[in-house]
Amino acid sequence: MPGADVSILGAGPVGCALALALQGSRHTVRVVGQHPPAGAAFRPIALSQASRLILERVGAWGGFAATPIQTIHVSQAGAFGRTRMEAGEAGVPALGYVTDYAELASALRLRLQAAGIELAQDAGANARCTVHAEGAAQEGVHERRYGHDAVVARVTAEPAARAAAYERFTAEGPLALLPLAGQWALVWGARPGRAAALADAPAPEFLAELQRACGSRAGRFTAVAERSRVPLALRVRAARVSGREVYIGNAAQTLHPVAGQGLNLGLRDAWDLARSLQHAEDPGASRVLAHYAARRRLDAIATIGITELLAGAFLGANPALRAARGAALAALDVLPAARRLFARRMIFGPSALP
Numbered sequence: 001m002p003g004a005d006v007s008i009l010g011a012g013p014v015g016c017a018l019a020l021a022l023q024g025s026r027h028t029v030r031v032v033g034q035h036p037p038a039g040a041a042f043r044p045i046a047l048s049q050a051s052r053l054i055l056e057r058v059g060a061w062g063g064f065a066a067t068p069i070q071t072i073h074v075s076q077a078g079a080f081g082r083t084r085m086e087a088g089e090a091g092v093p094a095l096g097y098v099t100d101y102a103e104l105a106s107a108l109r110l111r112l113q114a115a116g117i118e119l120a121q122d123a124g125a126n127a128r129c130t131v132h133a134e135g136a137a138q139e140g141v142h143e144r145r146y147g148h149d150a151v152v153a154r155v156t157a158e159p160a161a162r163a164a165a166y167e168r169f170t171a172e173g174p175l176a177l178l179p180l181a182g183q184w185a186l187v188w189g190a191r192p193g194r195a196a197a198l199a200d201a202p203a204p205e206f207l208a209e210l211q212r213a214c215g216s217r218a219g220r221f222t223a224v225a226e227r228s229r230v231p232l233a234l235r236v237r238a239a240r241v242s243g244r245e246v247y248i249g250n251a252a253q254t255l256h257p258v259a260g261q262g263l264n265l266g267l268r269d270a271w272d273l274a275r276s277l278q279h280a281e282d283p284g285a286s287r288v289l290a291h292y293a294a295r296r297r298l299d300a301i302a303t304i305g306i307t308e309l310l311a312g313a314f315l316g317a318n319p320a321l322r323a324a325r326g327a328a329l330a331a332l333d334v335l336p337a338a339r340r341l342f343a344r345r346m347i348f349g350p351s352a353l354p
Contacts, residue, residue: 003125003128004028005028005127006027006029006128006283008029008030009033009132010031010249010251011031011034011035011105011112011119012249013105013266014249014263014266014270015133015249016105016108016112017055017108017267018131018133018270019117020058020059021054021058021271022277022278023058025279027129027277030120031119032123042100042152044178044185044187045098045100045101046097046178046264047098048096048260048264048348049347049348050264050348051263051268055267059115063108063111064103065099065103065181066098067099067163067180068093068094069097069098069163069179070094070164071085071095072095072167073167073217074169076168076329077170082329085342085343090340090347091344095165098179099180100180129246129284129289130245131245131247132246132251133249133266135250142234142235142237146173146232146233147192148172148173148195148232149190149195149196149231150187150230150257151190151227151230153226153227155183156224160182160183161184161218163179166217170190172190173190174187174310174311175187175214176257176258187257198229199227199228203224206227207224232256233254234255234304234308235254237253240296243284249266250262250266255307256308256310259306259307261303265300265303272295272296273292276288276291276295302350
């Protein structure tokens, strides 16, 4: 099989978005990957407004169901301090859009097919530029396991979920409730043993535990489905570029889900790489890939740093630390400018900085 100019290893959303963003360029593009297995675990995704703009530009927005988030309520369990972020205050139509990873991936593959971009089972001959977008990297990666796992599930409640999301920090880990088509998409961080027990508990017991953790703010939980337990780790590749190879998305960094930044950062990787390769005579030239790596450095470092802060700073039951966390949330609640900057930084990356 003859080689393409750009060979993208990985047919997930990040790899497909890159291929679509390279339409009309001077380079031939091949996406290499397998179709996802049937019955994959439920995986909720919160797409930012910046990700929506990228997906619109590659013609994929509207091909999958997405529930907008207009409000995010942030609090910590058993202590004072809370804040509320609004889409209007941040200057965006929505703070995020919740969808199922499998639906998003399927919509992007259909768009790939409609655009006439090849989806192959192998890479063929050597490409001029090889892009790794195949998921969590195994080699050349610094990895650190977190002290908690995530329990992921669909939860039904009365009243039905609408356009508000809840982020609640507990002593064991963060708990997020995201609206998805009238239900809640739950991502619940807990110590590994407790996470395993929650994932396997009878539905009434699980719902009672969830109600105790959340209170009544999201309604009365009545049913749970598609539960799974996901081990959590930070994985960061030391170098994004090696020779004629470049790493994007989870192949470059795998983040804690606390702020929903992983896929959004990956889509920004794909968009910036497409812009770097678009008019390059040689897409694998060292200066081209070095320019891309330099361009992505600030966004990656800042997003990883904020995610790590949120994943770690709100853990533990120490009274002094809980008081400090409560004071930080209370301060954010009374400072609209700081709240707006934080929200826009999480949505748009470093372009939100003054």
